Amino acid sequence: PEKDFTAEYSKSNRSTCKVCMQKIGQDVLRLGQNVQSTTFDGWITNWHHCNCFFSKYKNAIPSTADIAGFSDIRFEDQKCIKDYMSGSKTAAPAAGVSQDQGGEGGGAFQCEYAKSNRSKCKACEENIDNGSVRIGYMEKMDRRPYLPTTQWHHAKCLVDAGKWTGTSTADISGFTALQAEDQEELKNALGIKGPSSSANPSAKSKPASSKSSAAKVKRGKRGKMDSESESEEVEEEETPEPPKKARKPAAKGGKNGAPEVEDMETEPSAGSGGKLTREEEALRKHSEKLFAIRQKLRGVSTALLRQALEENQADSRGGEVTLQGRLADLMLHGVPAACPKCGGRVKYEDGGYECTSWADEYARCQFKAATMGREAFVMPAGTGDAYLDSFKFVKTPIPRALERVAAAAAA
Secondary structure, X not given: OOOOEEEEEOOOOOOEOOOOOOEOOOOOEEEEEEEEOOOOOOEEEEEEEHHHHHHHOOOOOOOHHHEEOHHHOOHHHHHHHHHHHHOOOOXXXXXXXXXXXXXXXXXXXXXXXXXXXXXXXXXXXXXXXXXXEEEEEEEEOOOOOOOEEEEEEOHHHHHHOOOOOOOOHHHEEOHHHOOHHHHHHHHHHHOOOOOOOOOOOOOOOOOOOHHHHHHHOOEOOOOOEOOHHHHHHHHHOOOOOOOOOOOOOOEEEOHXXXXXXXXXXXXXXXXXXXXXXXXXXXXXXXXXXXXXXXXHHOOOOHHHHHHHHHHOOOOOOOOHHHHHHHHHHHHHHOEEXXXXXXXXXXXXXXXXXXXXXXXXXOOEOOOEEOOOOEEOOOOOOOOOXXXXXXXXXXXXXXXXXXXXXXXXXXX
């Protein structure tokens, strides 16, 4: 894929969020990360709820130009994603993910007790002891599958390597899950001044070292404890309570009776309140017109959608949702003109124009453009559908702000 991330509305209710592990309802905004498959030579998309994605990957997306389909979603959802990326809106902890896993705070760094002694400090390249405090930040892998991963460090090594850019404990997710003495040690190592934050009363104790944990319990053939003292030691060991399951959001009636998850990301950002700029207002009105047509096309059969596209020499391949979006664009803006290089068919997708024809018998045409002329849309006669038969084409230009964004992304 040309871009690492994808934004779209879920075509069904079968996909599962990779953070909260709950189903993503139909027609709900979802963010996907394109990664290389571990089972075949190709790419797959890991889908997330928008809020869940930004609760885990705070700085994973550098720009909206890296999101395929961003210009095809509603204006309110575009603004919501922009607010998450700029930091003016903070993602709530994902449902079912406890705060001591790094959910609290919107820091660029996260800390925790090392779960084993297998992780290595990225600065000194020495193993981080099991149970000791480690601190890290998210960074994209330099090899496939190019996933954002946590770069763990010893606290002192993070400072010596010049990677620590924070100013307070608010920049560190998971800080309040540490014990009080570990909070003080981490602050001293990072050079943070000021009163210490109170430790979380439900903070987990340090994990036992690998040697002591291996020698704690010995079982016989029948699975019994070898001695009463060892059983007492096991009873005294504090076992953390499993996180309570989050109550599932109320389901709405989606298409074909499918439940529709009511997510935070479908609402406009409250933190970015205030009047819209002239460009934003133009984009909002354009989005409303486009999605009004798409909503009406949901009652049109797939056969009629393909017939209308073929009547205008447009690509009629794809599923129902893809065809609805493609036809709505033609009905609002008109049909893209022929390719100036090969005279073939040009499609409008993700805010730009691209030729889909073959330049010769060996290679496809490479024509791409941010702006292009449009011709009148022609509705086939006698479709038998009330909406299509009554439709009258009135050409609406694409907002200049959207064209500028597409031109900047193509540059």
